[in-house]
Amino acid sequence: xxxxxxxxxxxxxxxxxxxxxxxxxxxxxxxxxxxxxxxxxxxxxxxxxxxxxxxxxxxxxxxxxxxxxxxxxxxxxxxxxxxxxxxxxxxxxxxxxxxxxxxxxxxxxxxxxxxxxxxxxxxxxxxxxxxxxxxxxxxxxxxxxxxxxxxxxxxxxxxxxxxxxxxxxxxxxxxxxxxxxxxxxx
Numbered sequence: 673x674x675x676x677x678x679x680x681x682x683x684x685x686x687x688x689x690x691x692x693x694x695x696x697x698x699x700x701x702x703x704x705x706x707x708x709x710x711x712x713x714x715x716x717x718x719x720x721x722x723x724x725x726x727x728x729x730x731x732x733x734x735x736x737x738x739x740x741x742x743x744x745x746x747x748x749x750x751x752x753x754x755x756x757x758x759x760x761x762x763x764x765x766x767x768x769x770x771x772x773x774x775x776x777x778x779x780x781x782x783x784x785x786x787x788x789x790x791x792x793x794x795x796x797x798x799x800x801x802x803x804x805x806x807x808x809x810x811x812x813x814x815x816x817x818x819x820x821x822x823x824x825x826x827x828x829x830x831x832x833x834x835x836x837x838x839x840x841x842x843x844x845x846x847x848x849x850x851x852x853x854x855x856x857x858x
């Protein structure tokens with residue numbers, strides 16, 4: 673049986689979910705970002721038990737179709753930006769359509785309706801959070817970060833960063849009190 677799980681966006685998330693479901697006695701066929709396939713069928717009572725257990729780790733089961741689709745979009749974007757450094761050979765809309773198998777206009781309208789923002793703005797916010805992370809590590813300069821995240825120029829990255837945060841990247845880097853947001857809370 674396939675379960676859809678919210679906030680499962682990194683390799684550690686997959687490990688935690690896998691370990692916790694196995695502790696609960698479930699045999700797993702596969703564990704992917706946002707999805708788990710169990711070997712055996714799961715009752716409604718077991719779903720509630722799983723949901724309550726996973727909530728203590730910041731995850732939750734998704735039951736309706738709209739939320740499943742929104743979660744897939746978010747998971748794909750988070751994975752793309754934070755794990756693959758935005759390395760795709762196509763544009764964002766084609767990337768999402770290839771994994772979700774729905775028309776992009778439908779996905780875009782649903783996302784905007786439910787999240788009160790566009791897919792593109794969500795994508796930009798994820799990229800800005802990645803820029804913040806890389807700035808805080810202080811291992812790359814702004815040119816390297818712009819190249820890594822496929823910005824057309826340092827100026828484009830700087831303008832987008834300032835528009836989203838109110839700070840230039842260099843000013844942000846020097847602010848000790850600025851805190852990053854968790855990627856699943858954007």
